[in-house]
Amino acid sequence: MCGANERSSEAELIRAAQRGDSDAFEQLVRTHDHAVLRMAFNLLHSEEDARDVYQEVFLRVYRNLPKFRFECSFKTWLYRIVSNLCLDQLRKRKVRKEESSSFDTDGGEIDRFQFVPEQRADVDPQRQMLSVEVNTRVQEVLSQLTARERLVFEMRHFQGMRLRAIGESLSVTEEAAKNCLFRATQKMRSALGDFV
Numbered sequence: 667m668c669g670a671n672e673r674s675s676e677a678e679l680i681r682a683a684q685r686g687d688s689d690a691f692e693q694l695v696r697t698h699d700h701a702v703l704r705m706a707f708n709l710l711h712s713e714e715d716a717r718d719v720y721q722e723v724f725l726r727v728y729r730n731l732p733k734f735r736f737e738c739s740f741k742t743w744l745y746r747i748v749s750n751l752c753l754d755q756l757r758k759r760k761v762r763k764e765e766s767s768s769f770d771t772d773g774g775e776i777d778r779f780q781f782v783p784e785q786r787a788d789v790d791p792q793r794q795m796l797s798v799e800v801n802t803r804v805q806e807v808l809s810q811l812t813a814r815e816r817l818v819f820e821m822r823h824f825q826g827m828r829l830r831a832i833g834e835s836l837s838v839t840e841e842a843a844k845n846c847l848f849r850a851t852q853k854m855r856s857a858l859g860d861f862v
Contacts (some may be wrong), residue, residue, distance in 0.1 A: 680740055684732050691731070695724055698741070701825070702748055708820050709752040712806075719751045726751075745827070745835040749817050756813040800858070802848050807857040817849035822847055 676697070682690035702723050707716035726747050734743060808816055814836070821835065823826045833843040 668781070676740060677736065678734075678802075680731070680734060684734070691728065694727075694740075696709050698744055705748055705820065705825055707754055708824050709817060710755055711809075713858065715755055719748065719755060722751055739831070742831050742834045744824075745821065745831070746837065749821070749835050753813050753817060754780075756816075773789060803858055804854070807854050811850050815846055815853070818843055818846040819850040819854070 670843075676694075679690045679694050683694055699720070703716060706719040707713065710716050710719065723744070727744065734740070747843045808819070811819065817836070818832055821832045822829070827835070828851075829843045829847065830840045832847075833840040836843060838846075
């Protein structure tokens with residue numbers, strides 16, 4: 667019942683924002699801003715690119731909110747915008763990388779999470795080392811997935827979205843999202859075989 671109340675209050679916020687209520691729009695942004703930024707960062711692994719996408723997402727939401735017709739959930743619509751912008755960004759990177767392949771710039775990205783210390787005091791150093799190694803391997807595999815596979819994997823495993831919502835966000839069928847997730851998971855399992 668609480669979920670229904672949250673949805674109805676969000677619908678009220680959306681309708682108010684559609685009528686030009688800037689406070690309602692700000693509240694919508696505050697409700698979803700962390701999830702949008704986290705998703706963009708997890709997909710792009712660049713704080714700067716994630717912030718650029720974040721700004722563009724809410725700019726597009728602002729421009730297109732009057733056209734939102736409640737045919738899907740606001741979150742699904744929002745994630746569709748995020749995923750499309752992240753896919754565009756990943757495609758641009760690929761083009762730039764191909765164009766600059768004659769330059770050796772050591773384009774490896776730094777995973778800043780591997781440097782964040784574990785909060786528990788009883789952490790076994792061997793376990794910490796294994797955790798860093800697994801994380802490094804996961805990041806390597808994620809970087810080898812296609813942009814769509816990476817996006818689906820992120821939405822399912824890091825954002826906790828259901829396959830139907832993922833399909834709606836990507837404008838594909840639930841079955842297509844499921845197949846994409848299966849391929850990504852198989853690649854991940856294959857690469858992490860000795861850790862699993």
